[in-house]
């Protein structure tokens with residue numbers, strides 16, 4: 705497993721939520737409202753690589769009144785963390801059984817938890833009826849071949865946010881920034897369980913594949929913009945990036961150590977992401 709901790713996901717959650725591109729999000733919300741008006745029953749959303757449920761907590765309050773979410777992850781501990789975090793977030797818990805039924809700001813949200821390895825079982829997951837496939841901070845982990853498989857199967861709208869796109873700006877700058885970023889990207893493209901990862905190229909590859917299939921695709925930039933108020937996240941990020949670069953062996957140990965020490969004290973940091981919305985032409 706790639707091993708994302710619930711603590712790391714909780715630390716990044718507020719920053720992830722404020723980074724999302726609101727103009728793109730409002731197009732998605734508009735389409736889903738229209739869909740909900742056209743037919744009965746809850747809106748069905750499937751969240752790939754859901755972790756502890758941050759994507760649901762960003763969107764559910766903005767969506768139509770009745771929603772059914774399926775949170776898919778291969779880490780059972782994160783799915784348990786998702787259940788606990790959603791219970792803590794809700795105004796009211798209506799049922800806490802196999803599925804969880806919540807009310808939040810008058811929205812009736814049912815949540816199913818599906819433990820599934822998406823590297824092998826994406827076909828089964830996409831076979832589940834859905835109005836929207838969504839994901840946050842997930843697609844940079846997957847391989848180009850897997851993206852071909854996924855995009856070849858997709859028949860519903862896709863809204864994916866916060867796919868790492870490789871753009872980073874830290875201040876003040878450091879002489880080793882360029883070498884560190886190059887090595888970090890090499891690490892980003894190592895196998896994360898799906899084959900060599902698409903890393904920073906993922907959003908662009910997905911856009912081309914889906915356009916070729918006739919989807920209407922829109923994308924927008926959704927960078928993290930961090931400053932000294934986000935010190936804890938900056939420190940974790942610097943430590944994690946330095947660790948990844950150490951694994952590559954591409955930068956000398958002393959340069960990585962110096963970079964990490966300095967970056968833990970960075971005054972600002974921008975980490976580039978891409979949000980993408982793709983809908984079948986007839987949608």
Ligand SMILES: C[S@@+](CC[C@H](N)C(=O)[O-])C[C@H]1O[C@@H](n2cnc3c(N)ncnc32)[C@H](O)[C@@H]1O
Nearest residue numbers: 708753754755758777778779821822823840841
């Ligand atoms: C960067 S985290 C993002 C989590 C969550 N979407 C969020 O925004 O907080 C990536 C997630 O993908 C999940 N993941 C990675 N590889 C997976 C796989 N092969 N099958 C299912 N989930 C996977 C991880 O367990 C983790 O929860």
